[in-house]
Amino acid sequence: MNRASKHFRRTALLSTALVSGLLAVSGVQAVAAPVYQLTLRMIDRNGAVATANSRATFDVISLSGGGRESDVPAGSTLRLPADRYALVGSLITPRPGLDPSMAAMAHPELNLTRNTTVTLDTRQAAKVTANVDQPEVTGGSSAVEMGVRLGADQTQSMVFPFDQRFQEMFAGTLPGTSSAAFYFGASHRLEQPRLELFGEQPKRFPVLTATIGAPLPVGSRTPALAFGGAGRPQDLAGVEVRDRLVVLELPWDTTPETLAERVTTVRDHGGAMVAAWLSTTGAARQGTELAGQPGSRIAAAAAAAELSSKLTGSKAAGALALPTVQIAGANAERFAALARTGDGTAAMIARPEIRDAYELSFPATGRVPAQLEHSVRKSELAAVTMAFHGYSAESPSQVHAIHRVAGVRLGMSRLGYGTPGLVQAERQEYYTPGTWAFLNILVSQTPSVGGDLRGEELFAAGKSYRLAWNGAVTGPGFRGKRAYPADSPWAARTAQEINISIPLFSDGAGHTATADLDAPGDRGTTALYREGKLFGSQATPGRAVFVAPTEEAGYRLTTEAERDEPWAPLSTKVSAEWTFRSGHVQGPTRALPLLEVRYTPAVDLANTAPGGGTFTVPVTVSRQDGPAAITGLQVEASYDGGVNWQPAKVSGQDGRYNAELSHPATGSVSLRAKAADADGNTTTQSIIHAYRLR
Structure with a gap:
């Protein structure tokens, strides 16, 4: 949520007991750090001093311990122990007739050693924009992020979303300040808008809009407007709505069921479309509302609209009786006023799925750059x-x-x-x-x-x-590292553990995917054998932790996963086993020497290949822990779901091979492979229904 748009009711006074407790060191009680007053002030874009009632707040972060006080109203005075702090302030400045401007400013590092007043003057901030050399790319989402690095992979940050078509965003640092711990990012996801709405009188003006429910039919239209109040029968009595785009003014807490009911009423009166304006009478919500279909590319300002996700993600919204959009921002009120005249018109453009998109990122460290307008x-x-x-x-x-x-x-x-x-x-x-x-x-x-x-x-x-x-063939893959624990190998050895989390459903390009241990559609087992004897097993596909002796020994790891999901017609059963040697590891976690076999057949976007002839499948063999001398590869194919197997002709060397298959006319192809390296590591893997034939 945009922090500058919140309505803050809590006091800003920090409890000294929470931030300056006594420390016990070797049984000796240390003296509490001295406490000082920190007064936080902001000046808006018009030069006015923000008060506790303004939409202006601070986040205060301890650079030594990472403690944080959030959403402190500007004008507050805190009592804080002597320490180094990062301060980030944000505010909204109203603009008559326009969406408000937003600003975020930082003092990257304040060494608090006395009573101090910090004033952030947002008139010193720079405007944040981005554009590309494709004129039709005018829409999208943007965000400013300010944060501090507190340690390895540990950060604290504030993110401020905005839509540069309708809102101005400014960012900066207090002049003369910087910090090695501070970072900044301006991010922009730009594209040609999939949906645009304009009021046509007296001069065309754009309206912030997003689809609710099913997408609108592709094309341009210029519907006449009507104002339908709250959309109740009594509101529509005597109003000409037939074949018009009907604007409804609804409370911000309208439920999906109520919206569906009002849209149905408009349909029953002959209306063709609905524009829902969820009016926000409270100043705290002004400029922050916007609907957006979950998963769609919407303006970043939509993040704060709690109702939006309820409306667009509900069954009620999916069953709306008419094409419906939600409008927001300052121009929504202007659009509603045009509808009230009874003779206004709109222009609406709905486009198919956008095929050109831009992901732009402009990072900086130390302080916010002076120039934040980018033409790329x-x-x-x-x-x-x-x-x-x-x-x-x-x-x-x-x-x-x-x-x-x-x-x-x-x-x-x-x-x-x-x-x-x-x-x-x-x-x-x-x-x-x-x-x-x-x-x-x-x-x-x-x-x-x-x-x-x-x-x-x-x-x-x-x-x-x-x-x-999601390209075939989906199977075991070890590309990259695990996210948790951070940057750990997928299959690893520590001093006393063998920790396994194998991505059994990685796609042909190597993008990793593990089985879902919480979903009934993924089931299987993982077992570990030590010197030929079962050492342990767990009823989880590709995931297990074993406490292993420190002495080096030979191991065999087996795993199997069956997937029964409507969205997964391929790789319905994946099984693999590996042999390797492992023992006590000193220091960091070490990746196990497990071999990976990856197939990259030339399938189409439906994951099908030509049937009825010879077909060559490229195969690569590699090892999780680094380069290896691959000494052999055997590949077999099955065309009856793994009941019968036929050997394939394999050519190649050094981990890169081609397997020549003889495809029947239709059906699916299952694959099985055996591989080994010069260090004695081996693997056997099978994938049932690897790809289809056409």
Whole structure:
């Protein structure tokens, strides 16, 4: 939520007992740190001093311990122990007839050694904007992030979302201040708007809008307007609404069921469409409301609209009797006033799924840069073709992209805003050069995270890339590291443990995915044998922890996963076993020498390959812990779900091979492989229904 838009009711006085307790060191009680007064002031864009009643707040973060006091109203005086603090203030400045401007400013590092007053003057902040050399790309979402690094992979930050089409955003640091711990990011996800709405009189003006329920039919239309009040029968009596776009003024806490009821009433009176204006009479909500369909690319200002997700994510909204949008912001009131005249018109443009999108990130450390307006050319970015294999309209995907730079994570996805994936289609995207971490989430009616795919890519300016998601063949893969514990190997040895979390459902491109241990659709077992004897087993597919003796020994690890999900017609059964040697590990966790076999057949976006002839499948063999001398590979294929197997002709060397198969005309292909390396490590893996034939 945009912190500058909150209504704060709590007092700002910190309890000295909470922040300056006594420390016991070697049995001797230390003297409490001295306490000082810190007064926090802000000046808005008009030069007015923000008071406790203003929408202006501070976050105060201890740089030594990470303690944080959030949402302190400007004008407050805190009592704090002597320490180093980062201060981030934010406020909203009203603009008559326009959406308010927002500003965020920081004092990156204050060494509090006496009573101090800090004043952040937002007139000293710089405007934050971004545009690209594609004129039709005018929509999207933006955010400013300010934070501090407190240690390895530990940060505290504030994120301020905005829509640069309607809101002004400013950011800056107190002149003359900086800190090595401070970081800043301006993030922009830009695209041609999928939906645009304009009022047409007396001069065209845009309205912040988003679809509720099903997407509007593609095309342009210029409907006549009508004002339908709250949409009750008595509100519509005597109002000409037939074949018109009817604007309804509803309370901000309208339920999805009430909205559905009012839309039905408009339909019964002959209306063609509905624009729901959820009026926010409280100043605390002004400028922060906007509906957005979960998973859609909406303006970042939508994050604060609690009602939006309720409306668009509900069954009631999905069953709306008419095409419906939600309008918001200052121009929504202007649009409603136009509808009240009875002779106003609107212009609406609904476009198909956008195929060009931009993910821009402008990071900085130490302080906020003085220049925050960016004009970017395609040639300065990485061009990425996103290919979405095998997804369906019932179970699409949603892509989240995080820019990893200087030990922090930036990007619009930090706010939970993903971009909708396509259904068996491709699109072009452009990225700021650097390292990007991706999470491609399966949006399914089944409560499972088993279809989520993760990956990380390094992009260079002016280069072209292709990222294929969910492409066959799905099976065991060890690319990258585990997120928890941070940056740990998927299969690891510590001093006394063998810790296994194998991504059994990684796609053909190597994006990793583990079985969902909480979903009934994923089931299986994992077992470990030591010197030929069963050492332990767990009823979880690909996941187990074993306490192992320190002495080196030979091990055999086996795992099996069966997947019964409507969104997963392929790789319905994955099984694998590995042999390796392992013993006590000194120091950091060490990756086990497990072999990976990956198939990358030339399948289409439906994950099908030509039937009725010879077909070559590229196969790579690698090892989780690094380079290895691969000494052999055998591949077999089955065309009856693993009942009978036929050997394939294999050619190649050094971990890169081709397997030649003889496809029948139709059906599916299952694959089985055996591989070994010069160190004696082996693997046997089988994948049932690896891809289909057409």
